[in-house]
Amino acid sequence: MFKGIGASSGIAIGKAFVLEKEILNIQRNTIENLENEKGKLQKALALSKQQVEAIQNKSDEEQKNILNAHLMILEDPELISNVEEKITSEKLNVEAALEDVLNMLASIFESMEDEYMKERAADIRDVGERLMMNLFGKEMLNLAELEEAVIIVAHDITPSDTAQMDKEKVIGFITDIGGRTSHSAIMARSMEIPAIVGLGSITENVKTGDFLIFDGSEGIVMVNPNQSMIAEYEARKEKEMAEKKELRKLVNSDTISRDGRRVELGANIGNPKDAKKSNENGAEGIGLYRTEFLYMDRTSLPTEEEQFQAYKEVLEIMGERPVVIRTLDIGGDKELPYMNLPREMNPFLGYRAIRICLEEKDIFKTQLRALLRASIYGNLKIMYPMISSLEEIRQANEVLEEVKRDLEKDNIGYSSHIEVGIMIEIPAAAIISDMLAKEVDFFSIGTNDLIQYTTAVDRMNEKISYLYNPFNPAVLRLINMVIKNGHEAGIWVGMCGEVAGDPRLIPILLGMGLDEFSMSAGSILPARKQIQGLSYEEMKEIADKVLEMATADTIEKFITQYV
Incomplete structure (x- = not known):
């Protein structure tokens, strides 16, 4: 076993x-005919593109999107120029030059924390393998x-x-x-x-x-x-298949606890196709649309029209259901090479998200214009990430109001019922959430960063990753504080971090009074079934007991035993 x-x-x-x-034996040779090496690279790039396009023609929509990213890499001028520069400056054979550049690019993405960015490293290595096989004249499996x-x-x-x-x-x-x-x-x-x-x-x-x-x-x-x-x-598999069939019956049901407490289950998405998938899994809305993926895998900023079309498509797919769209959240582990952001010793605590948007207002305004224009096609809610102070909310809202005035001058319509909220992912924001709640229409708790910042744990560091624990009493107390402060101010509170879909924590969050849980599409139906089987009043008592416990281990054991 x-x-x-x-x-x-x-x-x-x-x-x-x-x-x-097949393991290729890549040697490092000094080359005199540099143009010949560059010619080999161009032939390998052209052949690789043909192969990817051929696979794409036989693929479904999900797979076509993966392969689109591969075509972008094969056409990436930075990748090609870096390999050609290495060939020229070091008089290096194309295979060795390509290997060096691919390893450098992949290692940058592999060091990032965001799962979507890690995925980009796999894409780079995959494309690199195809290019290398073509350079060696070998066939891919x-x-x-x-x-x-x-x-x-x-x-x-x-x-x-x-x-x-x-x-x-x-x-x-x-x-x-x-x-x-x-x-x-x-x-x-x-x-x-x-x-x-x-x-x-x-x-x-x-x-x-x-x-x-x-x-x-x-x-x-x-x-x-x-x-x-x-x-x-085989018997367990049959039982599992029967349970999945039963879950499908919940696609169109409401998420209501045994004793009548109604909550909303939304989906976290990165593009319009994810919205379609969330529909198939019974999502009651989109709790997080990560717009940064419109800005990636390209060599320049997306235009207002490109963004408008993407936002419009998601809003139309979801109809009257709410769609929370997060404004640009780059920096930290999400780099945009064409923006030339400064290298930082501690990027997760640095120039990122709302901090960039308030500095680079033209980029922010372009996105806000696209969002406002799209708002007439559905139930849009705008969310600012990485908020740490009241001043940032006010500054962001000033830009939003300025964009509204500009649209009115241009006789361009937008919805008059757009809620504006913030992500609570920094402890400072959680601690002053009673004051922040008076300035916004909703909170969405981003637990991925909230846990990291609260516990001072880099979860990519294997030596201390065990300390990155959602059951940490400090984290749970902050979450409870945010929910309580939001409700006292009359606003709804959601959660869009990984914790929202964790079946061990859903009972506690329900008991704390969380209004909206946003998770991966595949987690929605199991979460709905779980909540429908829970009593809100009983979970309130459980949550109160948990908030008095002093260690993560005690809390986890208690939840496992009693819920």
Whole structure:
């Protein structure tokens, strides 16, 4: 039995197919004919684009979006110029120059905290592998050509691999490396394929043809199990399928506790296609639309019209349901090369999010104009990120009012019923939330950063990552304070961090009086079922008890035992 990180829930039972990729021997040579090396690069780029476009033509919408990012990388002038510059300045062969540049770019993204940005590193490495194979004249493995249903066993699963997967043929996959936020894990959840990552050396312990059973929730893999074990897991899989079928019945139901407390379950999205998926999973709104992804994978700022079309599409998809759109949140772990933001010793505490928007007002105004123009197509709510003071809210609102006046002068319409709120993700904002609540229409608690800032823990640092704990009493007390202060001021309070979809914490948050929970689309129906089975009054008592507890361990054990 092997233990890894459960990345995508579900039980997989079947034969193993070990994905073995050719290891290329990249040598470093001094070259005299530099133009010849640059010519090889251009040929490899052109061939790679043809291959990606061919895969894209056979892909669904989800997979096409992955491959669009690959085409952007292949056309990225910065990547191409960096490789050509290395060839010229170091008289280096194209293979070695490309390897250096790809490693440099990928390592930048891998060091970032945001899961979407980590995904970009996987894209870069994947495109790099394709380019390198083409430079060597080798063929890439095609998972679309599998002849029978198998469980893929690999060191890692690349975006290209997932884009070619046939769900009828790939019944699950397990990998040596990766975490819950790695590209392979995100895609597995998106495709609803069971997956386990971070198994260490599973590729060394499994061979093609071995019979496997694994549970994507528990992270457990069994190799060549006995017949009784197979029978047990087949029964569990049947039960799981029946439960999923039952969950689908909740798509159009309201989220109301046993004793009548109604809350809203929203989805966190990064683009319009995510909004469609959230609809399919019964979302009652969009609790967080991360607009920064409109600004990434490109060489210049998005225009007002580009932004308007993206916002309009999401608002139209959601109809009358609320759509909370967060204004630009870059900096920290999200860099935009074309903006030339300063390098900082501590970017998470530096020049980012609302701080950039209030300094670069032209960028902010362009986004606000696009948002206001789109507002007539749905139920828009605007949210400012990274707020730490009252002054920032007032300054942002002044810019918003200025943009409204400009639109009125141009006879451009916008909705008169737009709520404006803020993310509470900095302890300073939580502590003065009673004062901030008087200036806004809603709060949305961003637990990912709130936990990090409250506990002074860099969760990317493996030595101290165990301290990054949502059960920390200080974190829970801050959350409770924000909800209480928001309600006393007559505004609603939501949550858009990972904690909102955590089944261990949902009971506590319900008891604290949280009004809106925003999470990944796949978590919505399980959360709805859980809340429908809880009593709000009982959870209030549970929350009160939890707030008196002194350690994270005590709280977690209490919740596990009593809820």
